[in-house]
């Protein structure tokens with residue numbers, strides 16, 4: 343079967359800095375994969391390359407077997423890759439529902455369709471009861487789920503989540519993990535950037551480790567933590583925090 347996502351020798355240079363260095367990996371059609379590594383390892387840049395915010399300097403990215411590297415971000419979104427951003431920036435003068443409708447306008451011009459899709463996305467992340475609320479009434483976990491709902495309303499087959507659990511307390515993070523597991527069970531493939539190994543162990547079936555832009559290890563969470571040289575030598579405290 344064709345892999346959903348395939349990176350083949352992907353690099354991205356910023357001047358003299360090789361932020362992503364010859365990275366190759368594949369994602370299947372469903373399940374949760376974690377992309378981990380210390381600050382500056384190239385995780386967000388990898389997301390930007392997959393989502394089309396940046397073109398790779400070298401290498402190819404395929405989605406559903408078709409080359410997408412170099413495509414504009416809107417086209418990649420329309421093909422089925424949704425993403426969240428590390429910095430949460432909702433439109434403050436719009437309701438929760440209206441914020442999520444923005445994502446749906448990537449595939450429809452009909453307000454009624456966008457509204458239905460936004461409601462569905464909000465229900466999936468447990469924010470349905472707050473659909474009509476203003477943004478200022480949302481807690482931090484709510485805001486994280488709002489970003490996830492915005493990405494879901496674009497109707498992705500692959501969802502890229504950049505640190506959606508950062509800053510959350512353990513029970514709040516556990517609730518987010520439960521939401522993500524439900525989404526994966528519905529057939530979504532999720533690639534998430536996450537720093538806390540405890541969350542990675544709970545959430546992901548597969549882990550990809552980046553260090554200085556390069557992939558240094560890949561496997562089940564159990565495999566990754568059972569290799570102390572990976573955890574201690576490359577990831578250090580940032581990974582264990």
Ligand SMILES: Nc1ncnc2c1ncn2[C@@H]1O[C@H](COP(=O)(O)OP(=O)(O)OP(=O)(O)O)[C@@H](O)[C@H]1O
Nearest residue numbers: 356359360361379380381382383384385386387388
């Ligand atoms: N637009 C850019 N221009 C120049 N350098 C950049 C740019 N974006 C990222 N970098 C650099 O590329 C490297 C990788 O950054 P990136 O944000 O991808 O790492 P990260 O693993 O997501 O880190 P963090 O965990 O801190 O978010 C860093 O050294 C960063 O300073």
